[in-house]
Amino acid sequence: MSFFKIIAEDLSAALDRDPAARSKLDVALFYSGFHAIFFFRIANIFWNMKLRFIAKFLSFPSKILTAIEIHPGANIGKRFFIDHGLGVVIGETAEIGDDVTIYQGVTLGGTSLEKGKRHPTIGDNVIIGAGAKVLGAITLGDGVRVGSNAVVINDVMPNTTVVGIPAKPTFDKKSSNFTPYGTLEDxxxxxxxxxxxxxxxxxxxxxxxxxxxx
Missing domain, CATH: 1.20.5 (Single alpha-helices involved in coiled-coils or other helix-helix interfaces)
Incomplete structure (x- = not known):
């Protein structure tokens, strides 16, 4: 898939998941989450080409302008959406699937000083609520919902909602609808x-x- 196709899908994801978004132009001009993703997509190309200095050079102004820090070495799938975005941190070895949504203050962090895999792997169609921390080389399965301010330190089975510190499951049935902030009513x-x-x-x-x- 071409770079421009991926960017177009990121724009569409924002329109689909944020009722405040009026148009793709609105998202492109005024959404800091999209700006961070856009710069990441470019920096990631250089990172994969082993041009690490250029990748970091491109990432730095994005971090300053958006207050969102995405390491250029992260692996992020299609239709990724960061809503609000302030304070989001995504580490170097994080892997994120398709159709993932995260909110402000989310950290996908590492708990090890080792050079290898030390950040989370996030499946498809995952929603991570505001302020949540997902820490270590753990895996969140497809369809997982993480409640706001939860701290996740263990693997989470697909289609499970977790809340609390440390996060524990509260709901194990698949949710077919988009649930803002990863919170289910039932x-x-x-x-x-x-x-x-x-x-x-x-x-x-x-x-x-x-x-x-x-």
């Missing part, structure tokens, strides 16, 4: 209560440990 309320109780138990355990030390 998440099991009982599991939500369990997650809340687990957090309270952790706090109480910490307080008990402090009392024992005193």
């Amino acid at each position: 998440v099991d309320p009982n599991l939500s209560r369990i997650l809340e109780l687990e957090k309270k138990i952790e706090v109480l355990s910490s307080q008990i440990d402090k009392i024992k030390l005193n």
Whole structure:
């Protein structure tokens, strides 16, 4: 697929997934997420040609202008959309499938100092909500939804919604519709209560440990 075809599909993805987008021209001129993707696509070509200095040179002004940092060595599929975008970080060995949407403050980060694979692999049709952190060389399967501010440190099975810190599954049925911020309305309320109780138990355990030390 040609470079211009890929860019055209990125523009279309923004129109399809953001009701505030009025036209492709609107997206091209005013969407920082698209600007970051556009510069990445160019820089990635040079990175794959082993012209690493040029790739980084092209990436740097994009980071300054958009406040979005995408390493030129990342592997990003078609129809990628970054909504709002401020504070997004995508690491060097991250792999992202087709039709993926991420929101502001998302980090696809590494947890290792090794030179090899250390960033996440994201499947197709994945949505990662605002502020979520996906860390390490883990895999998110196709159709995964990550709730806002979740911290994902383990593999996630396809068509699963995860929320919380650390992220845990709340919904395992495939969602055929686009769900903004990776949040589904029919998440099991009982599991939500369990997650809340687990957090309270952790706090109480910490307080008990402090009392024992005193």
